Structure formats: structure tokens, C-alpha cells
Amino acid sequence: MQPAVLLAFLALAGAPLALTAATNAEKAKATASAVAAGGGTASTATAGAKLAPGKTEAVAKGGDDTPTPLTEALKDGTETRITCAFKGTGKLAAMSGTYHYKLWVPEGYSADPKKTWKTIFIADPSGKAKLGAMGDWIKAHGYIAVMLEESKNGPWEPTIGNFLSAHEDVVKRMRVADGKKVATGFSGGARASSLFVTLVPGFGGLIFQGAGCSDVNPDGSYVIKDIKVKAVAGTFGKSDMNYKEAAKLKKSFGTRIDVFEFEGGHQWAPKEVVEQALNAVDGKLPK
Secondary structure (H helix, E strand, O other), X not given: OOHHHXXXXXXXXXXXXXXXXXXXXXXXXXXXXXXXXXXXXOOOXXXXXXXXXXXXXXXXXXXXXXXXXXXOOOOOOEEEEEEEEEEEOHHHHHHOEEEEEEEEEOOOHHHXXXXXXXXXXXXXXXXXXXXXXXXXXXXXXXXEEEEEOOOOOOXXXXXXXXXXXXXXXXXXXXXXEEEEEEEEEEOHHHHHHHHHHHHOOOEEEEEEEOOOOOOEOOOOOEOOOOOOOOEEEEEEEOOOOOXXXXXXXXXXHHHHEEEEEEOOOOOOOOHHHXXXXXXXXXXXXXX
């Protein structure tokens, strides 16, 4: 792990790494319980992430649990399933394992070997994230897309492990533009995304869909001190059980966030709405 990444972990922890595993497990359990029912209120949750170094490895090609080699040939304009292994130490040991993500390679990627590309990470509360309604926009705007598979509602360990392993893999495998990474997810995936952008450097955007932040204060307000991204957006159905969180996000992020509402319930934002959110965030990323 790069020193900058480790520093980010330490900053997130805000406490000595000697924090007991029991305390960490309790926090992870509290957060998981808060988001387990489709991204409901997280009023009793904390980030549950007191982290120490870990690393990913790419080895010989093989079965479903054998990491995909970094030399694997990829074709422009295609989606490929990638296997990556994460070996955590210390408080990341519980996140060790084999993870997967689907990688979208944008058209024209191979044309210029020096060009770097914007990248979006996608998390679904049910796992096995897809491009979904964002697909046309992502393809038209030339984004690399990372669709997490094991990241889903439940214990934080596999969700964080999936993100960390996928992130470490894709920044080695692809020409990812620093400062131009975006995280998005729906419901519990939105809460997870609010944590993802604090774990590693280089994120410039965050899009909440159907839920707010993972970490909250005792009074119910969001903890956003570690969310440094300059471009933030949110999408909420007006009949969503989490609709009130749109106002909480506006209060927390102020002018940093654009919120887009639609007629509907607890769901991924429809194409025309999520594209507005994507445009809002994309327009604020570094040029």
C-alpha cells in the first residue's frame, strides 16, 4: 500500500491503531444493522473502519478464486469480470479474501497509451452492481467503470474489502486519472460510497442515490469531515422512505451538493435524473 493511502487510513481512524478488535467489530455491526433493511436510517451507525495496511495481489490466471493477471488482454468497449485478492494485516485481516468486480473499458482506451481516464465506482445494496440507467452516460463520457460484486448490505468487512481490492487492482491495471474518480451507489450502496471516498486519495466526486452518509453524529447529523470531494450530488424519489435525508444532505454539504428529485420511491434514479446528477458532478471535476 502506498504511504498516502496509509495516511488516509490513519486519518480516518482518528485513534491509535491499538483500538481493540472488539470495539471495531461492535461499530461494524452497528453500521451493518442500520443499513441492512435497504438503506434505512443510519442514526445509530458509525463508519466502523479503523484500518491498518493491506495489499492486493495479481497472480496466475485460473478459476473464479484466482486473481486475474494484470497482463490480461482487455478490449475497448467491453465489460470484463476481474478477480482480485486482498490480504489485510492488523485490523484489515478480517477483510482478507478473494473479491470480484466488473470492469468497463471505454471506447478509444487503447488509442492513446498516455491518456488517463475518469473512473466511476458503483455499489449496489444487493451486490453485483451494474451500469444500469447510468450506462449510456458512462459510455458517452468515456469513463472507466468499476462495478463491485461483493459490496452489499450487511457486514462492512466484505464491502470494504471488495472496494479496497478493486481499487488497488484497477489503478494498477488501468490508466485512472487522479482526482477524477467518482463513487456512487443506491441505498446501502450510497452509504458505502460515502465511506469509499474517504479511504483512498484521488476521489473528486460522490453521488448519493436513495440514501445519505454512512457516518452520523449522536444528534443524527452527518459526519462529513473526511469527505473531501468537491463535487457531490444526490437523487431521491419523493416517496422514498429516505426522502428526508435529502434535506440532511443539503444541510451538511451546503453549496457543495446538488440534489435531484423525481416522482418515485426507494429506487435507483431513472436515466434522465441520474444523468443530471452525473453531469453536475462531472462538470466540477478537474479539467
